[in-house]
Amino acid sequence: MKDVSVEIRGCNSKAELIEVVDLCDAAFPKTPREYFERHVLKDKTLDEKDTRVLLIDGKIVSSVQVFPRTIYVQKEKIKIGGIGNVATLPTERGKGYAGLLIKDSLDYIIKKGYTLSMLTTSINNYYEKFGFQTILRTIANINCNEGKNHKEISQFDKTNDLKNIINIYNGFNSGKIGTIVRDEKYWLSQFEFSGEDKDLFLIYESKGEAMGFIRAQRKDNYITILEYAFNDNNTLVFAKLIEELSYMTDINEFKLFLTKEEEENINRRFSFSLKDEKDFMICFLDNSLSMKIKNELLKDRNLNFWQSDFF
Numbered sequence: 001m002k003d004v005s006v007e008i009r010g011c012n013s014k015a016e017l018i019e020v021v022d023l024c025d026a027a028f029p030k031t032p033r034e035y036f037e038r039h040v041l042k043d044k045t046l047d048e049k050d051t052r053v054l055l056i057d058g059k060i061v062s063s064v065q066v067f068p069r070t071i072y073v074q075k076e077k078i079k080i081g082g083i084g085n086v087a088t089l090p091t092e093r094g095k096g097y098a099g100l101l102i103k104d105s106l107d108y109i110i111k112k113g114y115t116l117s118m119l120t121t122s123i124n125n126y127y128e129k130f131g132f133q134t135i136l137r138t139i140a141n142i143n144c145n146e147g148k149n150h151k152e153i154s155q156f157d158k159t160n161d162l163k164n165i166i167n168i169y170n171g172f173n174s175g176k177i178g179t180i181v182r183d184e185k186y187w188l189s190q191f192e193f194s195g196e197d198k199d200l201f202l203i204y205e206s207k208g209e210a211m212g213f214i215r216a217q218r219k220d221n222y223i224t225i226l227e228y229a230f231n232d233n234n235t236l237v238f239a240k241l242i243e244e245l246s247y248m249t250d251i252n253e254f255k256l257f258l259t260k261e262e263e264e265n266i267n268r269r270f271s272f273s274l275k276d277e278k279d280f281m282i283c284f285l286d287n288s289l290s291m292k293i294k295n296e297l298l299k300d301r302n303l304n305f306w307q308s309d310f311f
Contacts (some may be wrong), residue, residue, distance in 0.1 A: 005057050008104050010049025017041055020051055020063045020085075027087035035195065039085060039311070040065065042192040052105050054097050062088040062097040064105045067311040068112065070181040072174055073152035075291050077181055081109030083119040084311035104283065112163035115286040116297075119308070120279045132281040138302040140258040141222075142272040147246030156201035156213065162187065163258050165203070175260075177296050178303040182278065195310045196226055202244055204230070204237045212237035214307055216245055216254075223249060225256035225308035239269040259300045280305065 011017050017040050024036040040051065045068065054062040067082035069188070078282070083105055088098050109117055121127055124134050156165065166187060172177040182190070200216040212230030216223050223245055230237040246252055258266065266272070282297055296302060 004260040005055075006057075007055040008100060008152050010053075010108075011051045011053055012048060012050070014041075015052060016053065016060065017048065017062050017183060020053065020065075020087075022065055023060055023089060023254055024085055026089055027270045032246065032292050033123050036085065038193040038195060042189070043067070044189040044192070047287070048086060052101055052108060052246065054101050054104075056092070058277050060209055062101050064098070064101045065311070068114070069309075069311075071305075072179050072181060073177055073296055074175055076293065078116070078289075078293065079114045081112065081114040081117045082311040086119075094292055099129075100206040102127075106130065106283065110285050115289050116283070117283045118305075119130075119281055121281060122279060124278060127283075130283065132283040133276050133298065135280045135298060135302060135303055137280055137305075138259075138263070138277045140263070140266070140272045141240065141275070141276050142254040142270045144246040144252050144254065144264070145272065146243070147248070147250070147252070148240070148243040149247045150204075150240045150244050152206060153202050153204050153227060153241065153244045155199060156203055158191070161203055161210065165213055168210060168229045168231060170230060173304070176261075176304040177257055177299075180304045180306070180309045181309050190226045190308060193308075194226065196308060200245060200248070204241055212241065214238070214241040214245065217307075218249060218251070221251065221252050221254075222253040222255055224307060225254055228256075235265050235269050236265065242270070257300075257305070257307065259304050262304070263301075281292070288296055 019173045021036045021040050049070065050066045052066060053060045053065045063085060064083060065085040067084060069080050069082055070077050071080055086098055119127065151184060169182065195217065196215050202209055202214050204212045211234065214228040215226040217226055226237055242254060280303065284294060286302050
């Protein structure tokens, strides 16, 4: 049997990143190629070496992306390495390449000084072998009985509205569990990789002051709420934004991940049903991390990770 040369490292060029897009496209034929183009090529928060690859005789056959992020855990800021786009060429599967890359990626995350790793998956048992634990989240199905047009609501304009949106986001999210800490560079990059429907990024204003916003994505017969935020715990703002989306799209059903805290807020405005979801996993990499923070992150229906931050 011929000996093969195995190399594990970060990407060294844009050409190699494009090769990773090709790999992911081949590995996941049901996912549009543009999804991988967005996450591999358009996320300006990433260095080339954050995309980890395994090469056989100089050819990339497996990849893992590491996403450097910081999350809020209440008022504390915790550095994490998100893991996404774990892919192996169909002809090279079953040889343990993905496992080698995941171990490399976790070592890479530790060397960069990050405290923990997160990922989403449908094969939880596989990732448990590397120390990941499942976090229970809940998907809410909201029904808006009647769409309404509200004159206080307009579409987001990056030139005029970004500063206000950042302030609303920070005020709403800094005390939550698992929301991403965002600076302006991250915001601008996220607009390129999030995959949202640009016309469904709406802002609510009152007396010339921005009070809240919502970001969404159309599906076949429902709308996914990627994120929302509003000032002063004003759930009426959220309700009006949902009504405006329904009016614009003629769609009445909405889906979003909902924490226990947010469920209590929104319950005052809409009827909804809940479904448990076990796709989110976390791996603690720093033994000095306090038990208080670990418990907050592991608590059922406590993590508030927005879909617009998906990796």
